[in-house]
Amino acid sequence: MIAKYCPNAVVNMISNPVNSTVPIASEVFKKAGTYDEKKLFGMTTLDVVRARTFFAGKAKVPVADVNVPVVGGHAGITILPLFSQATPASNVALSADEITALTKRTQDGGTEVVEAKAGKGSATLSMAYAGALFADACLKGLNGVPDVVECTFVQSSITELPFFASKVRLGKNGVEEVLGLGALSDFEKGGLEKLKLELKSLIEKGIKFAKEN
Numbered sequence: 144m145i146a147k148y149c150p151n152a153v154v155n156m157i158s159n160p161v162n163s164t165v166p167i168a169s170e171v172f173k174k175a176g177t178y179d180e181k182k183l184f185g186m187t188t189l190d191v192v193r194a195r196t197f198f199a200g201k202a203k204v205p206v207a208d209v210n211v212p213v214v215g216g217h218a219g220i221t222i223l224p225l226f227s228q229a230t231p232a233s234n235v236a237l238s239a240d241e242i243t244a245l246t247k248r249t250q251d252g253g254t255e256v257v258e259a260k261a262g263k264g265s266a267t268l269s270m271a272y273a274g275a276l277f278a279d280a281c282l283k284g285l286n287g288v289p290d291v292v293e294c295t296f297v298q299s300s301i302t303e304l305p306f307f308a309s310k311v312r313l314g315k316n317g318v319e320e321v322l323g324l325g326a327l328s329d330f331e332k333g334g335l336e337k338l339k340l341e342l343k344s345l346i347e348k349g350i351k352f353a354k355e356n
């Protein structure tokens with residue numbers, strides 16, 4: 144419907160599995176001849192919200208001031224929070240074990256809620272909050288507000304994968320610039336290598352599904 148009737152819309156995919164639904168949507172747009180890679184996003188803002196919240200608690204910094212880039216995708220180990228780039232820096236030294244635990248908590252946050260709700264849906268309120276944050280950022284970009292930067296899952300060439308979540312500069316055309324990963328800790332480099340294998344297969348599954356249906 145969007146591909147046919149609103150071909151210029153900015154599309155934020157929330158429905159899971161985001162790692163596959165975004166590639167599926169790209170194929171649908173391609174079939175309709177209306178694919179614009181600058182306007183198709185997979186929502187990963189909730190991962191950023193979780194990473195910020197968990198980091199602020201441990202680092203003893205106010206959550207409203209915290210920013211943590213989250214890269215990769217939106218499921219399990221494909222979610223990679225870059226705590227080494229968190230701002231402001233922690234007020235207490237975080238150990239490697241604490242960073243590992245924060246990373247796992249961020250990766251498992253969504254599943255934790257889905258399991259707790261036992262068949263009654265997912266983290267709906269925090270999803271709505273994150274959706275509103277990201278939609279607001281898109282609108283700011285479309286309205287010409289400069290330097291609107293958010294993490295999101297988009298068509299990308301910053302790794303060998305065709306889609307990847309990273310910091311992106313939003314503007315009048317949707318994605319203005321896909322930003323790089325920056326310096327990674329050894330722990331994050333390990334996470335990146337593992338996540339790429341998993342993400343590759345989820346992206347390929349989506350593309351295969353779209354081509355067969």
Ligand SMILES: NC(=O)c1ccc[n+]([C@@H]2O[C@H](COP(=O)([O-])OP(=O)(O)OC[C@H]3O[C@@H](n4cnc5c(N)ncnc54)[C@H](O)[C@@H]3O)[C@@H](O)[C@H]2O)c1
Nearest residue numbers: 156157158159161186187188189217263264265266267270
């Ligand atoms: N990207 C994110 O950060 C994020 C966060 C939370 C949830 N999600 C995803 O958002 C989606 C919705 O989550 P929820 O908690 O609201 O789920 P839910 O199970 O409470 O609601 C899903 C709704 O979709 C309806 N539905 C199912 N199949 C349909 C179809 N074929 N046509 C029309 N309607 C259909 C169901 O009747 C139900 O009302 C899920 O895919 C979930 O995984 C994404």
Ligand SMILES: O=C(O)C[C@H](O)C(=O)O
Nearest residue numbers: 159189253254257265266
């Ligand atoms: O719906 C899910 O499986 C979890 C959701 O993506 C979330 O991050 O809360």
